[in-house]
Amino acid sequence: MTTIEGRFTDASNLNIAIVVARFNDLVTNKLLSGCLDCLERHGIDTTETSSQLDVAWVPGSYELPIVAQSFARSGKYNVLITLGAVIRGDTPHFDVVVSETSKGIAAVSRDTGLPIIFGVLTTDTMQQALERAGIKSNLGWSFALQALEMGSLMGQLGSIKPST
Ligand code: INI
Numbered sequence: 001m002t003t004i005e006g007r008f009t010d011a012s013n014l015n016i017a018i019v020v021a022r023f024n025d026l027v028t029n030k031l032l033s034g035c036l037d038c039l040e041r042h043g044i045d046t047t048e049t050s051s052q053l054d055v056a057w058v059p060g061s062y063e064l065p066i067v068a069q070s071f072a073r074s075g076k077y078n079v080l081i082t083l084g085a086v087i088r089g090d091t092p093h094f095d096v097v098v099s100e101t102s103k104g105i106a107a108v109s110r111d112t113g114l115p116i117i118f119g120v121l122t123t124d125t126m127q128q129a130l131e132r133a134g135i136k137s138n139l140g141w142s143f144a145l146q147a148l149e150m151g152s153l154m155g156q157l158g159s160i161k162p163s164t
Contacts, residue, residue, distance in 0.1 A: 006149030034140025065104025
């Protein structure tokens with residue numbers, strides 16, 4: 001039996017891209033900070049000159065999939081992280097944005113075979129979003145941890161060759 005698990009000890013070998021939505025940036029900036037803090041503490045170079053980390057900003061969560069697709073097709077990264085905050089308003093717009101964003105990110109991940117972390121908060125209120133972006137805990141930190149786990153896991157799967 002082979003048990004395969006993502007490790008956090010080889011994180012410094014990973015190339016990572018983060019795509020972050022500007023809409024509700026009070027929340028998404030905090031998610032990004034938490035994310036970068038976790039990556040840095042696991043040995044990722046998060047400085048301006050880093051060659052293993054790139055960050056792209058998009059207008060809103062709806063635009064996350066297309067930029068994730070571009071990053072994924074570049075072949076440069078081991079794992080992507082998408083960050084957004086969709087907060088329910090009085091119209092059905094919320095449902096459209098959440099549905100297209102989540103389906104789009106899942107489709108890019110399946111089509112390209114690259115793990116993409118779904119770091120999009122979907123909440124009823126700004127208060128709920130802020131609680132998840134640092135007031136209580138910062139899910140940005142968790143999203144980064146999940147990225148490290150998936151980057152490592154997929155790397156191990158890639159090195160498993162079928163026996164002949
Ligand atoms: N984008 C978000 O990231 N969060 C939201 O809460 C949101 N709301 O509520 O409208 C939102 N809308 C913008 C959308 O993502 C696109 O940027 C826009 O429709 C242009 O394509």
